Amino acid sequence: MLHTRVETGDTPVIHLEGEIDLDSVETFRWAVTDALRGATEAILDFSRVTFIDSSGTGLLVRLCLDSQAQGVQLRLRDIPPVVDDVFKMLKVRALVGEEAFVD
């Protein structure tokens, strides 16, 4: 189960809480797509994500690359170890670029 909450503003912040798997990728997609509407930058906060698999990671990579192609920067912050492990396995930083990560 994934819960999302969006802090609106010039740079929307999308807070993710729970598990990102095949069951929740549509919730994830909808939250990000909706928050990006009209924005030039948005932040995805992963601090409360407890699980992600290749379904969620695949969608994240696609959202980042599609946003970049449209001149919109989707930045990722507060990546917990359980998520970072999967990102490392799948070389997400190389795919989306280091600049997408807020350290």
Added chain:
Amino acid sequence: MNAAPTGNPPTLQVMRYDARRGTLDVIVGERGGLPREVLARRAAEAMRARSFICHTVDDDALLGADEICFIPRADRCEIVSIHTNGWRRHHGDHRRSLVEILNDLAAAVARGTLSFLDDAELAAVSAEGREIFACTIEDTTSLAGARAAVAQVLENQQVGDDARRRLELCVSEATTNMLVHGGGGGTMRLRLVEGLLRAIVADRGPGLSFINWTDEAGGAKQPSMGYGYKIILDNLERVHLHTGDEGTTLILDRTI
């Protein structure tokens, strides 16, 4: 290879050359492509060299694969290829290429992580040990339950956090793959086998294929980019795969 996509998805083919018996058996997919004597000769070469050998194939009429890999294993040689059916990655497509996927599969066979099973081997491996959990996976809401079941079993076995997380992830990948490619559902069983936790994920779908490649550039519905198998092969000690017209069974082993 310059053929245009046929509409059929790329497919996996695995054959087994037995040097003692001189036989060439199909384990996954259909026989076809290169003549038997060519395959046997190349397999014998790989076995003599004791080396995993890949050949590039550029005649689509003969094979429909970009590469064919010969992987010697004791007294036999596994011959693994992906029939691309003309599909290939293009600019802006971030899926893993079929050659990357094939090379990962072949490398996993070479290092002993992955084995392709025939019917008799599947029956034997599936019966080993003692069953401790079984459930059906009917839809995406079942995925969290499958992970929770693995977590509970591992907690009962006092397995550490890192191993637990990796096994949960691999089971999630296998069950997700079953939902996406395996006809929409199946079963997940857990067995204890001499210090191993064995997860057996089985569906009655049409068999393993790369159906997402018929979806342009991965398409909106393609969730995994082909990374699920990479996660599974990188995080487990042994993976067994049986696939055919009557379904796919993936067997995941990890020491606990």
